[in-house]
Amino acid sequence: MEEDKSSNTIEPQKEAQRNPLHWPKQAWTHFELVRQKSPLIQCITNFVSMDFMANTLLSAGASPAMIHSVEEIPEFTPKALGVCINAGTLTPDWLPGMKLAAQVANQSKKPWVLDPVAAGGSNFRLKACLELLALKPSVVRGNGSEILALFKGCVDSNSKGVDSVHGSSDAVEAAKSLAQQSGSVIAISGAVDYITDGDRVVCVHNGVPMLQKITASGCSVTALIAAFVAVDPSHAVEATASALAIFGVASEIGMDMARGPASLRTLLIDSLYGLDEATALGRVRINRL
Ligand SMILES: Nc1ncnc2c1ncn2[C@@H]1O[C@H](COP(=O)(O)OP(=O)(O)OP(=O)(O)O)[C@@H](O)[C@H]1O
Ligand SMILES: Cc1ncsc1CCO
């Protein structure tokens, strides 16, 4: 994130020690950048998530495009500021497009983010996710079970598919090792979200449990991470924490008025759209582990 136009980038960790409001302000600045720049985010995602993901990006101020045809990728992907690749309803015919988009994003020096949905659910899915991981996403965001499956490199006999059977804290050490091995920032979502580059671990304490009852809330926050990293690609850990916190704050505000998952989904989108600085600064809860 630019501190001033004249120079350099801020040093996020030193700044956080000096100023306890550093993380909330940083999250707000990232969100403002998304609203100002309205980054084009290409999403190659599952059929379940397309609508919620596109609306999450739009309400945050980004510009989503659900474009996955392999024929279009060489021409279209360079126009995007960030790419989100999600394995949710993966079939063999989609995989070449995902790999090509990852490669074109890398060549264009644009960040891309991987959501390894249900990575431990089958050998086909696990192999595909590991092949995508080898193409060096800037960030991988998964739930506890997904990150553990990628780290272990084997399917999980207890897998419940897209739902996690592990808490996010169960996967922190695996995420650190995976980040060191892969070079990607790894984010684990859950009651607390953890983000690591293999060295630092940042925790986000925003969100509500009912997000687990809205399908594709994880997919949508992964796309939001792509938007936040797209506007600050050299600080992927911080931008990822900001996206998870802002999404969590929007869910907290929505929850105050919701009657259940269906209304929360709608209210979350409205809250993201209407979020103001004072509310964000008062609610964002991020710290170092
Ligand atoms: N118990 C919880 N308390 C607060 N927030 C939560 C809780 N569990 C999940 N979340 C939040 O919900 C969002 C989705 O995370 P989750 O881990 O459920 O993703 P996921 O399993 O990949 O979801 P999906 O596959 O449906 O997209 C994240 O923003 C996360 O912070
Ligand atoms: C329910 C579901 N099945 C495949 S993808 C998806 C969306 C949540 O990950």
Ligand SMILES: [Mg+2]
């Ligand atoms: Mg998921």
